[in-house]
Amino acid sequence: MKTAVITGGAGFIGSHLCDFFLGRDIRVICVDNLITGSMENLKHITNKNFDFIKQDITKHMEVKGPVDYVLDFACPASPIDYNMFPIQTAKVGSLGTHNCLGLALAKKARVLVASTSEVYGDPAVHPQTESYWGNVNPIGPRSCYDEAKRFSEAITMAYHRAHKVDTKIVRIFNTYGERMRINDGRVVPNFIYQALNGQDITVYGDGKQTRSFCYVSDLVRGIYALLLSDYNLPVNLGNPDERTIIEFAKEIIKTTGAKSKIVYKPLPADDPRQRKPDITLAKKLLKWNPEVELKTGLARTIRYFQSKQ
Ligand code: UDP
Numbered sequence: 001m002k003t004a005v006i007t008g009g010a011g012f013i014g015s016h017l018c019d020f021f022l023g024r025d026i027r028v029i030c031v032d033n034l035i036t037g038s039m040e041n042l043k044h045i046t047n048k049n050f051d052f053i054k055q056d057i058t059k060h061m062e063v064k065g066p067v068d069y070v071l072d073f074a075c076p077a078s079p080i081d082y083n084m085f086p087i088q089t090a091k092v093g094s095l096g097t098h099n100c101l102g103l104a105l106a107k108k109a110r111v112l113v114a115s116t117s118e119v120y121g122d123p124a125v126h127p128q129t130e131s132y133w134g135n136v137n138p139i140g141p142r143s144c145y146d147e148a149k150r151f152s153e154a155i156t157m158a159y160h161r162a163h164k165v166d167t168k169i170v171r172i173f174n175t176y177g178e179r180m181r182i183n184d185g186r187v188v189p190n191f192i193y194q195a196l197n198g199q200d201i202t203v204y205g206d207g208k209q210t211r212s213f214c215y216v217s218d219l220v221r222g223i224y225a226l227l228l229s230d231y232n233l234p235v236n237l238g239n240p241d242e243r244t245i246i247e248f249a250k251e252i253i254k255t256t257g258a259k260s261k262i263v264y265k266p267l268p269a270d271d272p273r274q275r276k277p278d279i280t281l282a283k284k285l286l287k288w289n290p291e292v293e294l295k296t297g298l299a300r301t302i303r304y305f306q307s308k309q
Pocket of ligand 1: 078079174185186187188190191202203204205209211245267268271272
């Protein structure tokens with residue numbers, strides 16, 4: 001039986017990865033310090049092949065026994081969260097990733113590091129291809145996240161080149177689904193919460209900025225395919241179904257049947273104007289394609305948030 005260490009395994013994407021790996025008879029050691037993750041996301045797991053270690057991965061990590069895969073998913077991931085924990089965010093992407101790579105080297109394990117579309121910053125190339133180097137403000141409010149993830153990629157490639165560690169890098173575009181935190185401040189939970197509670201929908205800026213939303217099960221499938229591939233350079237995973245934030249607000253109002261009005265609030269600093277993944281590489285390399293349409297994924301996510309009200 002193979003063993004995977006999943007850091008950030010109590011978080012939104014991490015907990016779905018735990019389920020996916022356990023479902024494939026892979027033992028899971030979940031590591032999380034629970035600053036933004038929650039045991040609530042894991043409480044359904046009864047599988048005996050699951051272990052939880054409460055630990056900050058920026059500190060030295062001891063894992064007993066053989067490890068085949070290390071998945072580095074520990075990181076505050078919403079602009080609100082990384083503004084609340086800017087130093088932890090910068091450290092987890094640098095020291096935390098370094099520790100994951102060290103663990104993989106010691107265990108002769110394959111490692112997959114979660115990077116982000118934020119490495120492209122406010123992109124001047126659209127849609128974003130892996131060959132684009134990005135347009136990131138190195139000192140802005142998002143830089144603790146963006147630059148830490150850029151460093152994660154750099155040190156991952158350094159471990160690959162210097163130590164021949166079998167590394168993978170996934171650049172994750174906006175992802176949504178069950179187990180997002182209702183108060184994480186991102187657009188999906190904010191709009192759904194507002195719609196379900198009859199509040200105004202808060203669109204930041206003029207709402208013409210775009211995002212492309214991928215349902216979590218599609219993403220997790222792609223991550224697993226990338227882990228098993230023999231490709232070591234970064235790969236975009238996301239759904240290229242691009243919408244303006246206004247269109248997105250309308251879709252949520254329609255799906256929930258809410259009577260909410262749209263109101264406008266100031267645009268946060270350095271908020272990217274457009275974002276859409278070019279997934280040509282993932283399609284070719286991994287034979288992967290997102291399958292869940294926004295309408296379907298949103299309906300599931302809305303049901304989840306309703307059950308949590
Ligand atoms: N946004 C919004 N209203 C909200 C929350 C977010 O209009 O209540 C906008 C935000 O300014 C951004 C987009 O929605 O343009 C996506 O924001 P999110 O925080 O989900 O993630 P990002 O893609 O910016 O990391």
